[in-house]
Amino acid sequence: MKKLLAILLAVVMIVMVSACGTKNNGGSTTPNAPGGSNTDPGTPAPGGESDTLTGELDIWAWGADDEATARKDAIEVFIKNHPNLKVTYTVIPTADQVWDQKSSAALASGSAGDVMQMSPDWYGMNTKYYIDLNPLVQRDAIDLDAVITPGLIDRYYDADGKLEGLPLHTNCFVIAYNKDMFAEAGVPEPKEGWTLQELADWGKAFAKGSGANQTYAMAKHWCMNNFMIYSMGGIPYTDDLSTPKMGTEEIVKALALYKELLDNGIIPTDTAQKTIPAQTLFTSGKAAMYTMGGFEAAQVIRDAEENGINIGFAPMFSDPNGKEINVQYATGWAITKTAKNVDAAWAFLKESSFANDEMGTINARVGIPANRKIAESVYAQTKIGNVGFTNDYYVEHISNAHMNPFGGTLASSGNIWTTMVEEVTLNNADPAAVVAKYAPQIEAEFASYEFNAKK
Amino acid sequence: MNLKERSLSLKRREALNFYLYISPWLLSFLVLTIYPMLDSFLLSFTDAAIGGDFNFIGLENFRKAFTVDPQFWVSFRNTILYVLMYVPANLIISFFLGYLLSRNIKALGFFRTVFYIPYITSGVAVTVMWGWIFNGSYGLINYLLSLIGIEGPNWLADKRYALICIVIISLWSIGNGIIIMLAGIQDIPATYYESAQIDGASSLRQVFSITIPLTTPTIYFNLVIGIISAFQLFNQPYILTQGGPVNATRTVAMVVFQNAFQYGRMGYASCVAWVLFVVIMAVTLIIQSSSKRWVFYDN
Numbered sequence: 001m002k003k004l005l006a007i008l009l010a011v012v013m014i015v016m017v018s019a020c021g022t023k024n025n026g027g028s029t030t031p032n033a034p035g036g037s038n039t040d041p042g043t044p045a046p047g048g049e050s051d052t053l054t055g056e057l058d059i060w061a062w063g064a065d066d067e068a069t070a071r072k073d074a075i076e077v078f079i080k081n082h083p084n085l086k087v088t089y090t091v092i093p094t095a096d097q098v099w100d101q102k103s104s105a106a107l108a109s110g111s112a113g114d115v116m117q118m119s120p121d122w123y124g125m126n127t128k129y130y131i132d133l134n135p136l137v138q139r140d141a142i143d144l145d146a147v148i149t150p151g152l153i154d155r156y157y158d159a160d161g162k163l164e165g166l167p168l169h170t171n172c173f174v175i176a177y178n179k180d181m182f183a184e185a186g187v188p189e190p191k192e193g194w195t196l197q198e199l200a201d202w203g204k205a206f207a208k209g210s211g212a213n214q215t216y217a218m219a220k221h222w223c224m225n226n227f228m229i230y231s232m233g234g235i236p237y238t239d240d241l242s243t244p245k246m247g248t249e250e251i252v253k254a255l256a257l258y259k260e261l262l263d264n265g266i267i268p269t270d271t272a273q274k275t276i277p278a279q280t281l282f283t284s285g286k287a288a289m290y291t292m293g294g295f296e297a298a299q300v301i302r303d304a305e306e307n308g309i310n311i312g313f314a315p316m317f318s319d320p321n322g323k324e325i326n327v328q329y330a331t332g333w334a335i336t337k338t339a340k341n342v343d344a345a346w347a348f349l350k351e352s353s354f355a356n357d358e359m360g361t362i363n364a365r366v367g368i369p370a371n372r373k374i375a376e377s378v379y380a381q382t383k384i385g386n387v388g389f390t391n392d393y394y395v396e397h398i399s400n401a402h403m404n405p406f407g408g409t410l411a412s413s414g415n416i417w418t419t420m421v422e423e424v425t426l427n428n429a430d431p432a433a434v435v436a437k438y439a440p441q442i443e444a445e446f447a448s449y450e451f452n453a454k455k
Numbered sequence: 456m457n458l459k460e461r462s463l464s465l466k467r468r469e470a471l472n473f474y475l476y477i478s479p480w481l482l483s484f485l486v487l488t489i490y491p492m493l494d495s496f497l498l499s500f501t502d503a504a505i506g507g508d509f510n511f512i513g514l515e516n517f518r519k520a521f522t523v524d525p526q527f528w529v530s531f532r533n534t535i536l537y538v539l540m541y542v543p544a545n546l547i548i549s550f551f552l553g554y555l556l557s558r559n560i561k562a563l564g565f566f567r568t569v570f571y572i573p574y575i576t577s578g579v580a581v582t583v584m585w586g587w588i589f590n591g592s593y594g595l596i597n598y599l600l601s602l603i604g605i606e607g608p609n610w611l612a613d614k615r616y617a618l619i620c621i622v623i624i625s626l627w628s629i630g631n632g633i634i635i636m637l638a639g640i641q642d643i644p645a646t647y648y649e650s651a652q653i654d655g656a657s658s659l660r661q662v663f664s665i666t667i668p669l670t671t672p673t674i675y676f677n678l679v680i681g682i683i684s685a686f687q688l689f690n691q692p693y694i695l696t697q698g699g700p701v702n703a704t705r706t707v708a709m710v711v712f713q714n715a716f717q718y719g720r721m722g723y724a725s726c727v728a729w730v731l732f733v734v735i736m737a738v739t740l741i742i743q744s745s746s747k748r749w750v751f752y753d754n
Contacts (some may be wrong), residue, residue, distance in 0.1 A: 003476075006475045009478075010482060036688075100716070104504070356601070412717075423701050426613070427701050
């Protein structure tokens with residue numbers, strides 16, 4: 001009996017191990033298509049394709065909460081419009097390294113979806129697995145600038161001109177400020193063109209108290225390290241990603257400014273920020289300003305209103321040359337080279353991005369939709385709270401926004417930048433010495449990146 | 456069948472049964488441990504990313520690790536410092552507490568449970584809790600220090616103290632080591648202590664002349680296990696400091712993780728992992744060869 005059990009156990013283990021090599025459909029769903037065609041008469045049928053799409057389409061995406069819900073709802077609309085197409089939607093409920101690992105492994109093995117969610121701030125991390133969309137754009141004679149929200153599509157072109165994907169939505173930042181705190185401090189409210197250098201001066205008026213009662217001029221958003229790169233007119237690298245620019249005088253000045261802001265209590269330290277989240281610091285009246293992303297505007301404004309904060313809005317700070325400093329976090333779709341149904345995949349990309357207004361309206365729930373018509377109407381006109389704020393702010397300023405500078409492929413350089421910041425702000429190291437020490441390391445990293453190593 | 460043939464047949468049957476019964480474990484060991492190890496060893500000589508093609512690059516990864524990558528040496532320095540602080544403290548504290556628990560005191564069961572509970576508590580929850588205790592602005596330690604007029608540092612954001620904090624957090628969860636020490640101490644025959652008492656040896660003398668020498672096998676076990684796990688430190692620095700401040704808590708395991716799963720450099724990550732393996736193996740072999748001099752077995 002024991003022998004039989006041992007043999008059975010060994011067989012089970014062999015079967016389990018061999019099953020690991022098969023395609024994993026865990027987390028996949030085939031959203032239900034309603035019976036019959038219920039195409040919204042207001043939805044344009046791109047090139048008359050809606051009746052001809054057949055076969056299967058496998059879509060992979062990340063995310064949770066509102067974003068995932070909006071994406072699913074939009075896909076349901078697509079399915080409704082293409083009842084003859086069988087759509088499978090796989091969600092990996094995270095957007096960080098777990099998605100990177102799973103998607104990279106699947107792409108490499110050829111078992112990824114036909115359509116993959118992606119972000120242009122990965123800087124070509126998986127670009128070799130995606131098809132170039134330029135021929136499809138030319139075939140369908142699409143003027144992308146006319147149909148896609150300005151400031152979005154450029155990010156999806158690689159340095160060599162390949163169109164890696166189409167945008168879905170994006171978010172950038174605007175300054176939310178506490179009018180009462182400004183009045184009490186006797187400081188004029190921020191206006192367009194204000195700089196962090198100026199903040200280092202008048203921000204001291206807000207730096208009071210200690211411990212739980214300490215107040216600040218501005219909460220330190222998790223994007224602050226990214227903003228600071230541009231704060232004194234510097235840039236992280238050239239547009240073609242070939243040459244890092246982290247060894248310039250502007251970066252030295254940016255580090256010195258960052259230290260000044262922290263030392264004078266104008267912005268909180270990481271320790272203080274970990275204790276009370278940046279958003280809460282603002283909505284509880286402990287910070288006079290907050291860099292409010294579009295993805296959090298509803299929450300911030302609601303909390304501020306509940307706490308009686310008299311909230312105002314202003315453009316993001318600028319560099320000494322007057323150029324606004326803003327960062328966007330974008331999401332899009334790409335078609336894999338292993339896609340078995342390119343026509344359906346292309347139709348999905350177009351409708352998601354710009355060709356289906358119903359899908360665009362759903363996308364507008366979570367950010368500036370790529371659908372220009374919806375972005376400039378439905379999204380821009382959306383009021384949030386009772387404070388006179390509309391999403392128009394974001395639509396106006398998205399063109400000024402840089403991509404997240406050190407995402408995806410460039411993460412190793414981003415970690416070196418984080419170390420540089422810590423050296424100056426925590427170790428009191430000389431900014432010039434820190435730049436001299438670490439800029440060559442960033443140069444070495446850039447030289448090793450695949451898109452540069454092959455040149 | 457004669458006796459010899461019957462004996463051989465029996466031995467063959469026993470051998471067959473043996474391999475049959477261990478086959479599930481053996482299969483999983485080969486597939487889930489040996490195969491990945493061999494695969495990573497081969498990857499360490501390539502420029503492999505996650506998936507995709509890779510090229511054989513010889514010892515280039517090792518050259519990069521030893522001569523180019525500053526994080527390689529920083530992480531080894533941090534890891535070795537951690538081992539040197541944590542392992543001796545672990546052994547001393549677990550022996551001391553194990554010895555106390557071996558005494559016949561009241562509420563012994565309660566104390567044994569209390570010391571063991573931190574070991575079975577979720578590591579992540581414990582780490583996050585300690586992050587709050589060490590918080591420079593609102594932490595319990597700085598609050599207590601403020602009561603006696605001392606302004607505590609920003610523990611986890613100060614490169615002088617961050618690694619020490621990690622050591623303290625790790626020492627909080629040494630319940631398993633305590634129980635193993637306790638078992639070793641309780642295994643010492645009482646006759647030794649009785650003889651020593653008759654000869655007039657004090658309690659302290661008994662500890663140094665009887666308890667410690669006869670517990671050396673247990674100490675040896677805890678030492679080797681402690682060193683192996685200490686070299687692979689990852690959770691606490693990853694959760695609390697992400698390797699900062701200024702790489703002060705960046706360990707070798709973190710460098711492996713970052714290169715493998717954040718940068719996608721599987722080849723280089725495999726190289727660093729194998730260097731770590733060789734270092735751990737070398738240290739373990741040194742301790743093993745030295746054990747003949749200081750480990751005493753009762754028989």
